Each structure stands twice: as C-alpha cells, then as structure tokens.
Amino acid sequence: MVEISKQSHNLWVIALSLVFAAVMTIVPIPTWLELWRPDWVALVLVYWVIALPHRVGMVWAWTVGFLLDVLEGSLLGLNAIVLTMMAYIALTLYQRLRMFTPLQQSMTILMLVGTGQILVFWVQTATGRNTADNLVFVLSAVTSALLWPLIFVSLRFWRRSFRVN
Amino acid sequence: MLMFADSRFDYLGKVRYYTAVAVTPLHLMANLPSRISGSFGNFFQSRNEFEAANARLEEELLMLQFNLQKLAHLEAENRRLNELLKASSIVNEVAVRAQLLGESPDPFSKRLLINKGSNEGVYVGQPVLDAYGLMGQVVEVDPLTSWVLLITDPLHATPVQVNRNGVRAIAAGTPDSLHQLTLENVATTADVQVGDVLVTSGLDQRLPAGYPVGVVGSIVNDPGKSFATVHVTPTAQLDRSRNVLLLFSSPEPLPPQPLPETTVIAESEALVQAPTDVAAAPTNNPQAETVVVTEAANSAVPDTSESSGAAPADGAEGPRYFEGRE
16 A cells, blocks of 8 residues: 555546536526536535645646636636635645544634625626526525535545555 | 626637637547437438438529529619619628537626637628528637627627618617517517517627518507507527538728719818828738728718708718718
C-alpha cells in the first residue's frame, strides 16, 4: 500500500468524478425538473476538498468551473468564481466538516450551494442575463443538500477502493 | 475580471472558441442515453410498423409535392410584381439540417446547442427553423457546435407582422413558459384577432421575412392599461424538434437598376459608390451584409427619382443613409 501511495496519487479518479458530475449537469432532463437539478459539480468538488484538502483546492475549482462555463455556454468565469468561492469556504471549514454528523453536513451544503446560487443570480442579473424575479433558483441547493449523504458515502467508497490520496 | 471581460469585450472569444472543442465530447456523452434508447427503439421496431410508416410518408410526400406544383409559378409572379413595385428583392434561402446536441442547463435561459459550428459556416445571427416555423437565432458559434437562442427566451424579441393584414408588432419571449410569446405595445384598437398567424416581418434585417412565428392565442383588453395583452403560441415545436434547419441566404445577383438622370452628379455617384463600399467592407458574414445592400439600394432608388432636380440637400441624404445602414 505504501508503494502505491509513493508512486501515484490516483488523481485521475478525482478528475473522472468531476467530469462525471459535469456531464450530469448537462444531461437533458424535463424542464420542470431543471429547477431541482442538484449542483453536481459543487457536491463532488466539496467532497474532494474535505477529503483531500492538500490535493484539491481552489485551482481545481477554478479549472472545473471554467470548463463548466464553456460547457453550459454561460458567462465565462461565472462558474469558475462561484466554485472557487465554495472551495475556499470548504477549505476553511474542512476540519469542522469532518466532525459533523451527516445532517449537519447537509445543512452546511445547503448554505454553501445556496450562497453559490445567489452569487450566480447576482452576476447574471448585473450582466442582464437573468430575468427571474423570484428565489426559486435556490431549490437546487435543497436537492443538493438531500443528495449530499449519498454523494459522500459513494465517493468515500470510491476514494478508498482506488486509494486516492 | 474575467466575467467583465467576457460580457463587455470580445477578448475571450478565442479562448471559449477553442475550449468548446475540448468539451464537445462531454455533450455527446450526456446525450448518449437518449440516443441509445432511440436506436434500440429503431432496432426493435417491427417490419409492419416500418411499412406503415413508409406508406404514410409516401402519401405525405405526394400531398406536399402537389402543393409545391404551383409554387414555382407563384414565386416567379411574386418576384415580377415586387420588381414592378420596386420593393426589396427576394433573397433565395437554403436550409441546412442540424441536430440538437443539448439545451442550456440554466432553467431561466432557453438556449439550444446544435451540432454545426463555424466549420460549417454557421454565423452569429443566423435564423434557425424547424418544419413548422421559426425557432430562434444563433448567438454563439464554436468550431463544432453553436448555441441557439429560442424566440421564447425573455431576452429575445422577434419583429413580426400579422399574415392577414400586415399589422406589425414585436413578439417578445416570456420568462414563464417555453411556449409563450407576448406582443409588445399593441394598441387596443389594432386589428389583431385570436387565431391570426404571425410571420416574421424582416424589419430587423436579420431574420428573413415571411416565416411563421406563432398563432395569436388570447387577447386581453384591460381598460387600465394603455396596450392590449396579446399572448402568442409559437408554431415551431420548440421542445420536440430534434432536427433543426439552419437558414443560409444565397442572394441573387442584383438586376441592373436604371439610375434616374439627375442634374446633381455627385448624387448619382454616391448612389453607385455607396453599395460597393458596403460590400467591400470587411465583415464576418458577407451574406447578411449583401441582403442589407440589396434592400438599401432598391429602396433608395425611388427616393432619388422623386427628388431629381430638387435641392441638393435632398441628394446629400443618399450617402448618409448608407452609412446609417452599415
């Protein structure tokens, strides 16, 4: 086990999970479900930041967010800055988050993703790209929070089986 | 900083342009499930079903060809009449099929991703249709893909006219529904009725005239408001069309227009010069520019014939007019 960890960190597992999350973000789903679509990339990213804060940080967040911007056709740098902000908060909180119960973690995710959504909303409104006049867009934070325990458990299983470190 | 640069300037166009190629496989991957289920459906369809579909399609083709028989004649006649009226000339349009790759994951924006990009000559502002009507226009072009803004997006407005009587209006998208447009600033006395077909008016010089946009669904005359509330249902199947049509305009060579004899030489020179200047200007989409030239030249000619021999102040409007158009 020691030899493996010396030779490779299996960082491709992290990249692959983030790519999978990005694909889940753009998979076509019915319109009425779109408001409820969880913020997959943020969830996966926050997991890796909590699990491996020395590996995954704001550079990863910015790069993934940039690709996501091109993928979604949104304002270039919007997702990048929002994910960077989320990664920063997660980096400052990771020691506490590891101690939290799943319910407490979910509540933190709710606040984190919700803050991100509001930031997206601000920027879009400031650049004239958003016409929503209510706060329904934070619904995706609720789904994200509900999904968090599942994401956490499955990614931890993945991390352990591939010995990512 | 980056966001500001992207929204205000065009510096990052290239960055996005080339990154888009790298992420195109992800779009294909995201579409795999629906594609696989579609091809499985084809594979397991029975021979009887294929035969039935074939018979139905043949019948449809027969009917469509029957409807087409007189079209060529009518088109030629229409062109002759337009020439008599010295109206703007008709531009031939060629449609190229493109396939849907995805749609914007943002629930507040109605945009589609199609599988043709600048490699196939797609340009920003290009009209996109389906078999039933106008869908939208291209807003962003990458090498292999492009984004289409639908006509029902709240940021999109389509200049339309009522097919029955030519009343002009602007159909804007709404934030609520994918299948609803509203006509803006329609007077309560305007002759618009429920069931009226709206077609593009072409006044924006971007979308070609005469393509169906929608059908008037409801009209509410609120005495407290100065304008009527008119809801329009788009004719295009905005959420069902998997195949869309990209419209390329192939302008006809302009028939030589006899210039009226004028006493002011500078004026006629300006008329001959100006269109070529516009055409020679470096542009990204020469086809769209040519349309502008054609219309500008045609509408300018009767102006001068009326004002021939008049004060030179009238003639000076010629070149200024062209600059404005450009």
